[in-house]
Each structure stands twice: as structure tokens, then as C-alpha cells.
Amino acid sequence: MAEKHFKYVILGGGVAAGYAAREFEKQGVNPGELAIISKEAVAPYERPALSKGYLFPESPARLPGFHVCVGSGGERLLPEWYKERGIELFLSTEIVKVDLASKSLTSKSGSTFIYGTLIIATGSTVIRLTDFGVQGADAKNIFYLRDVDDADKLYEAIKAKENGKVVIVGGGYIGLELGAVTKLNNLDVAMVYPEPWCMPRLFTAGIAEFYEGYYANKGIQIIKGTVAIGFDSNANGEVTAVKLRGGGVLDADIVVVGVGGRPLTTLFKGQVEEEKGGIKTDAFFKTSVPDVYAVGDVATFPLKLYGEQRRVEHVDHARKSAEQAVKAIKASEEGKTVEEYDYLPYFYSRAFDLSWQFYGDNVGDTVLFGDNNPESPKAKFGTYWIKEGKLVGAFLEGGTPEENSAIAKVARAQPSVQNVDELAKDGLAFISKF
Ligand code: FAD
Numbered sequence: 001m002a003e004k005h006f007k008y009v010i011l012g013g014g015v016a017a018g019y020a021a022r023e024f025e026k027q028g029v030n031p032g033e034l035a036i037i038s039k040e041a042v043a044p045y046e047r048p049a050l051s052k053g054y055l056f057p058e059s060p061a062r063l064p065g066f067h068v069c070v071g072s073g074g075e076r077l078l079p080e081w082y083k084e085r086g087i088e089l090f091l092s093t094e095i096v097k098v099d100l101a102s103k104s105l106t107s108k109s110g111s112t113f114i115y116g117t118l119i120i121a122t123g124s125t126v127i128r129l130t131d132f133g134v135q136g137a138d139a140k141n142i143f144y145l146r147d148v149d150d151a152d153k154l155y156e157a158i159k160a161k162e163n164g165k166v167v168i169v170g171g172g173y174i175g176l177e178l179g180a181v182t183k184l185n186n187l188d189v190a191m192v193y194p195e196p197w198c199m200p201r202l203f204t205a206g207i208a209e210f211y212e213g214y215y216a217n218k219g220i221q222i223i224k225g226t227v228a229i230g231f232d233s234n235a236n237g238e239v240t241a242v243k244l245r246g247g248g249v250l251d252a253d254i255v256v257v258g259v260g261g262r263p264l265t266t267l268f269k270g271q272v273e274e275e276k277g278g279i280k281t282d283a284f285f286k287t288s289v290p291d292v293y294a295v296g297d298v299a300t301f302p303l304k305l306y307g308e309q310r311r312v313e314h315v316d317h318a319r320k321s322a323e324q325a326v327k328a329i330k331a332s333e334e335g336k337t338v339e340e341y342d343y344l345p346y347f348y349s350r351a352f353d354l355s356w357q358f359y360g361d362n363v364g365d366t367v368l369f370g371d372n373n374p375e376s377p378k379a380k381f382g383t384y385w386i387k388e389g390k391l392v393g394a395f396l397e398g399g400t401p402e403e404n405s406a407i408a409k410v411a412r413a414q415p416s417v418q419n420v421d422e423l424a425k426d427g428l429a430f431i432s433k434f
Helices: 015-027 047-051 079-084 148-160 173-184 205-217 315-333 401-413 420-426 429-433
Strands: 003-011 034-037 088-090 095-099 104-107 112-120 124-126 165-169 188-193 221-224 228-233 239-244 249-251 254-257 261-263 278-280 292-294 299-303 308-311 346-351 354-360 365-371 380-387 390-397
Touching: 003 015, 003 104, 015 034, 015 112, 015 315, 047 148, 047 173, 079 088, 112 315, 148 254, 165 173, 165 249, 173 188, 173 205, 173 254, 173 346, 205 221, 205 365, 205 380, 205 390, 228 254, 239 254, 292 315, 315 346, 354 401, 365 420, 380 420, 390 401, 401 429, 420 429
Parallel strands: 003 034, 003 112, 034 088, 112 292, 165 188, 165 254, 188 221, 278 299
Antiparallel strands: 095 104, 104 112, 124 261, 228 239, 239 249, 299 308, 346 354, 354 390, 365 380, 380 390
């Protein structure tokens, strides 16, 4: 098969790829110079929609409605957008071999792509219970959620099992969002996770208490401190029950597993420097290999604000890292440089009529403020993280856009905190003082 040559290749067609393409267009790219190669059958889209609007019982979100860059309020890049600019989209094309030394990529069907500059944007894949040999985990109607195909399968099952029982395995944000959306679909929902409270990597006990109470009020059963150790299925191979460590059994027509992800770096093993499970980059997302950049979920980059290398699996970073890499590539071609990436971690989630945002670092002591009573008609509360006398992180449920940007500002500025009791009393008012 003939080789295809491109000045720039983006490997992966997710969030980062879409935002990188837009930045290439802004900076100037000639027709035929840029290609995006993606395993998925569709042009880049805003992945977070899959666990939210995509599964709504009424008027669910569907492509082309949420192609990038609508998530950040930008223009929607439809497949025609790429075509009109001579940006080649190779869809349903999985790269199975990468040779960074000869700058070549080989697809499953045997096509070879030669690049001048490569941007690795392969994102993450889900961790599967079958990876650990959990008994019965290959039964039908046990779902994971990473791409549109997964979401379509789950949506079909939700429609087929009307008023049925769903068990969500995992208490992270995917589990919480899926718990909410399956409940909105009138399913009988139970959630199971091993930790003492949900979202333990970010939430404090005080934050989690609100969400767990809220979910319980919606009729969602929460079972903590245990894990799924096996699954029963019927003669058709469809899951019927989840067996829990400790002996409990939950009936299930559908199981959705959200137990975390893993960055897709296997193709590059031994060819590029890695750190903390990702591909190590500098502040311009350049890897240890010349002309090779890595962005989004796979990049372990210098988080300047905290003086350490980190990997961040959030959509905001996927967008911004992609833009930074393209700016750096274009600048270096002209012998110029751009400013170092200076990222403020930002994460959000939405479920039912709840919406929270978090900025900064969740380390140190915490101060809970506001009304976190799940019975309140309009609960609004937050938490500050204080490390070495400075406010370093801020979380807010139910904030207005102005309040959310104010907590972002405060997390970036890291003001000194003299009196923690006063901060708790001031709560959100602290940001206006500041
Ligand atoms: P992805 O968007 O995952 O894109 C990677 C692309 O590479 C995919 O198209 C994949 O098919 C392709 N690919 C991988 N390997 C190959 C190969 N060998 N050959 C060809 N193509 C390949 N973050 C938030 O901050 N807030 C949220 O509310 C939120 N919700 C989410 C909900 C869901 C259901 C999921 C799955 C993620 C969510 N995230 C959220 C995380 C966020 O979507 C990711 O951090 C973001 O998509 C990362 O962008 P990326 O471009 O690095 O990877």
C-alpha cells in the first residue's frame, strides 16, 4: 500500500485532536499538510456529553450537535470544516504500530503514514473488570463508557430494559453521572463502590455527604465499602445479578462499570520517555523525541503552579494542551518561542440539577462552607483547601458563572489565610473580600 505523507499528523481523534486542528487553522495550515487519524468513526467531539446529555430520556444530545469546539463556546467543527480546509480525517483507522525513529505509523489495515511532526493524542481507555478476571464479567449488558459506540450500546439497553434494574460499579464522576442519568430514565438504580465515600480522589467526606444524601433522596441505593466480585447471567448470557464481597447480591438487568481509565501509551513503549504513567513532556508538550508532541490525557507535563510533573485527565486540559502544542510547533518553525504552559487545574461535573466546579489543588486542610444539606431546596456550598497557610483549591456546588470564575481566580492567586474559622464563616464572601 502506498505511503501517505503529511507535514503534521495528530494520532487520535478526540477532544485534544479537535482543538489542535482549530489552532492549526488559526495559526495557518495549507491544504494537505495536516491529517488526523482516529480509531473512531466520527470527527472529534466533546467526550463529556456521553455520560450526560447523550443518555437523557428526552431529546438526547446527538452528533453532529456536540462536535468540538462547542464545549468551550467555540465554532462547531463539522466533518465539512476539515474537508474545506484540506485537513484529512482518517476515521475508523486504528494505528497498531508506531516507529518514532523512522517517523512512520502503520494502521491495522496496513496503511503507512509518514509525518514530519507528530502529536500524540490517544487519550485513555477504560479499565475493564475482565482485565482482572472478575468472574462472569464478560456477560452481556455489562457496559463501559468511553466513546460514542459505547454510549449507543448503553442507550439501547436503557431503552430495552424499561423500568429495569441497573447497578453502577464505581463511585467516581462517571459513576455519579451515570447513576443520575439512568435514574432519570426511570431505572431502579444501585451504586456500589469500595471507598468510604464517593469521588474520594477529590471530594472530602463533607462534600460527599451532600451528594450521597441527594442521590438517596432520589431513590438511588448506595452500597459502600464493597466491590463486585462476580456476575450471574441467564441462558442468553445476559447479566442478572452482581455478587458483592461480603456476600451481598444485587439483581441487575444492566451493569455499568466506571472504575477508572488508563492512558493509551502502549504503542510508544520504549521509544519515548515516560513519567507517572504518561508520556513525559516539557511546558510546550514536546516529548523526549524530536518532532513528537503529546497532549491531553497521555501527557505528563510540568504543572508550573505547583512545581511538579503531572498528568491530568480532564477535558479543559485536553483543549488547552492541544492549543499550546500547536502554538509551540508553529512558533518553533519561525525560530520563536511561546510562553510556558501555566495550567490551573479545572474540573467539573453535572448530574440531575446539580453542577459543581473545582479549581486548583486538593491538598492540605479543608474548610467546608455554605448549606450542604441535601434536603435544602437550593443547597449551595463549597470547600477551600489550605496548604501551608495559603488557599490552594476551591470547590463550589451551585455557583453562578461569576462565582465560578471568582473561585478560579482565588485558586490561581493562592492568597494567605490568617484565620481558618473566619474563612469558614465568610464562605463564599471570602472571594469578594479578596
Ligand atoms: P480522547 O478524547 O479520549 O481522544 C483519544 C482519541 O484517540 C479517541 O478518538 C481514540 O479512539 C483515539 N485513539 C486511541 N488510540 C488510537 C489508535 N491506536 N489509533 C487511532 N486512534 C486512536 N472531563 C471533564 O473535565 N469533565 C467531565 O465532565 C468529563 N466527562 C467525561 C465523561 C466521559 C464519559 C468520559 C469518557 C470522559 C469525560 N471527561 C470529562 C474526560 C475527558 O473527556 C478527557 O479528559 C478528554 O476527552 C481527553 O482528551 P484526549 O483528546 O486526550 O483523549
